[in-house]
Amino acid sequence: xxxxxxxxxxxxxxxxxxxxxxxxxxxVQGTYYTLTLGNTLAASFIWGINTLFLLDAGLTNLExxxxxxxxxxxxxxxxxxxxxxxxxxxxxxxxxxxTVTLAVTTVMYWMLWVWQSPFxxxxxxxxxLGLGFTFFSGAVDAWLVDALQATGYRGxxxxxxxxxxxxxxxxxxxxxxxxxxxxxxxxxxxxFLIRAGILIVMxxxxxMLMRDLGFTPERGVGPIKATGEVFRASVKYGxxxxxxxxxxxxxxxTTGVGFYAFYxxxxxxxxxxxxxxxxxxxxxxxxxxxxxxxxxxxxAPIVRRRFRKRTSVILLATVLSTLVxxxxxxxxxxxxxxxxxxxxxxxxxxxxxVHRAYLNDMxxxxxxxxxxxxDSLLGSAGGAVIQPALGRAADLGGYGFSLLCxxxxxxxxxxxxxxxxAEHDPADTARQVAGGDGDG
Numbered sequence: 001x002x003x004x005x006x007x008x009x010x011x012x013x014x015x016x017x018x019x020x021x022x023x024x025x026x027x028v029q030g031t032y033y034t035l036t037l038g039n040t041l042a043a044s045f046i047w048g049i050n051t052l053f054l055l056d057a058g059l060t061n062l063e064x065x066x067x068x069x070x071x072x073x074x075x076x077x078x079x080x081x082x083x084x085x086x087x088x089x090x091x092x093x094x095x096x097x098x099t100v101t102l103a104v105t106t107v108m109y110w111m112l113w114v115w116q117s118p119f120x121x122x123x124x125x126x127x128x129l130g131l132g133f134t135f136f137s138g139a140v141d142a143w144l145v146d147a148l149q150a151t152g153y154r155g156x157x158x159x160x161x162x163x164x165x166x167x168x169x170x171x172x173x174x175x176x177x178x179x180x181x182x183x184x185x186x187x188x189x190x191x192f193l194i195r196a197g198i199l200i201v202m203x204x205x206x207x208m209l210m211r212d213l214g215f216t217p218e219r220g221v222g223p224i225k226a227t228g229e230v231f232r233a234s235v236k237y238g239x240x241x242x243x244x245x246x247x248x249x250x251x252x253x254t255t256g257v258g259f260y261a262f263y264x265x266x267x268x269x270x271x272x273x274x275x276x277x278x279x280x281x282x283x284x285x286x287x288x289x290x291x292x293x294x295x296x297x298x299x300a301p302i303v304r305r306r307f308r309k310r311t312s313v314i315l316l317a318t319v320l321s322t323l324v325x326x327x328x329x330x331x332x333x334x335x336x337x338x339x340x341x342x343x344x345x346x347x348x349x350x351x352x353x354v355h356r357a358y359l360n361d362m363x364x365x366x367x368x369x370x371x372x373x374x375d376s377l378l379g380s381a382g383g384a385v386i387q388p389a390l391g392r393a394a395d396l397g398g399y400g401f402s403l404l405c406x407x408x409x410x411x412x413x414x415x416x417x418x419x420x421x422a423e424h425d426p427a428d429t430a431r432q433v434a435g436g437d438g439d440g
Contacts, residue, residue, distance in 0.1 A: 311420055
């Protein structure tokens with residue numbers, strides 16, 4: 001079964017071979033890195049202070065992380081419908097819709113804080129924020145891989161995704177530090193307004209630079225039929241293929257724990273520091289992870305070369321992340337916690353490009369955006385369940401206890417990595433971008 005929309009080598013995309021193809025591939029990568037830089041910069045202005053922002057609005061720990069869980073619910077609900085937009089209207093159009101939606105809902109979030117709104121209002125706007133991000137998930141990575149194939153790129157996906165991790169973490173470093181400092185100099189709401197402004201700028205940038213290469217949207221299909229075809233393709237080429245299925249089953253655990261730990265580290269560091277008003281210290285958690293992410297992104301292709309199988313790298317990163325989370329739950333020293341956070345960030349950032357490259361190489365081009373979106377959907381489902389549960393654990397036993405629980409949950413991903421490894425898929429040992437448009 002073919003997905004709605006099929007890849008094609010258009011005259012513009014098929015730049016030929018040699019220097020023209022190399023230049024076209026570099027332009028594609030440059031656009032991808034620019035989008036990554038802008039998106040992450042916008043998002044990271046609030047990452048360092050988001051939990052403090054919610055608590056300042058009068059929410060409890062349970063309500064704050066439940067609000068984050070409703071964000072994951074929004075991603076879960078809208079993942080497939082927005083995938084239809086990417087497949088029938090175009091991936092560029094999906095990205096542009098995402099920037100507008102996120103800009104509007106970010107301003108709405110700020111208004112809830114100003115009004116000290118009840119929890120139900122936070123839940124609704126959090127769902128709409130999730131809608132904004134679903135316009136990005138799957139579509140942008142699929143746009144990149146198809147465009148690289150169309151321009152004849154033959155390098156490794158780990159190298160491209162690794163550089164994207166570095167670019168994103170450079171933006172995260174600047175945005176999270178500035179967000180924390182600006183919040184301390186002004187108030188917790190200003191970084192949200194800055195985020196909305198950057199998203200509007202990114203709308204203009206994407207409108208100028210982004211083109212659908214290597215993929216032609218197939219229009220004229222009704223939304224109900226298109227949604228059904230997208231869902232069936234997700235099941236057939238995602239859950240229906242065992243090595244893909246087992247890898248995707250790791251996503252709920254790693255994504256749910258990752259979201260929770262990232263936001264829980266903000267108030268936890270303040271608790272260890274001893275000053276709950278030191279917002280710049282809260283921003284340090286995000287800054288630490290971004291700096292560690294730069295290191296991890298640079299190390300990812302190097303570490304990958306040391307192992308024959310991608311699953312070896314993924315398993316190593318999963319186990320190391322688990323051990324670090326357990327250690328974080330036991331320490332009481334601020335500077336030791338800082339070191340452990342950095343180690344956790346490095347492990348996660350080594351895993352990310354290898355995981356994405358492995359998954360992309362197992363998915364046929366015609367189903368790539370669909371299955372990537374379905375993988376994101378599973379991560380959102382995990383986040384919707386795990387975040388409020390761990391938030392409740394923090395209410396009952398403190399942040400340290402909740403981080404111990406996080407490590408235990410993260411470890412549940414390891415058996416699924418081993419199951420995917422046992423399938424011996426050629427993508428596990430692949431070194432270059434997989435070509436062709438086969439149906440797998």
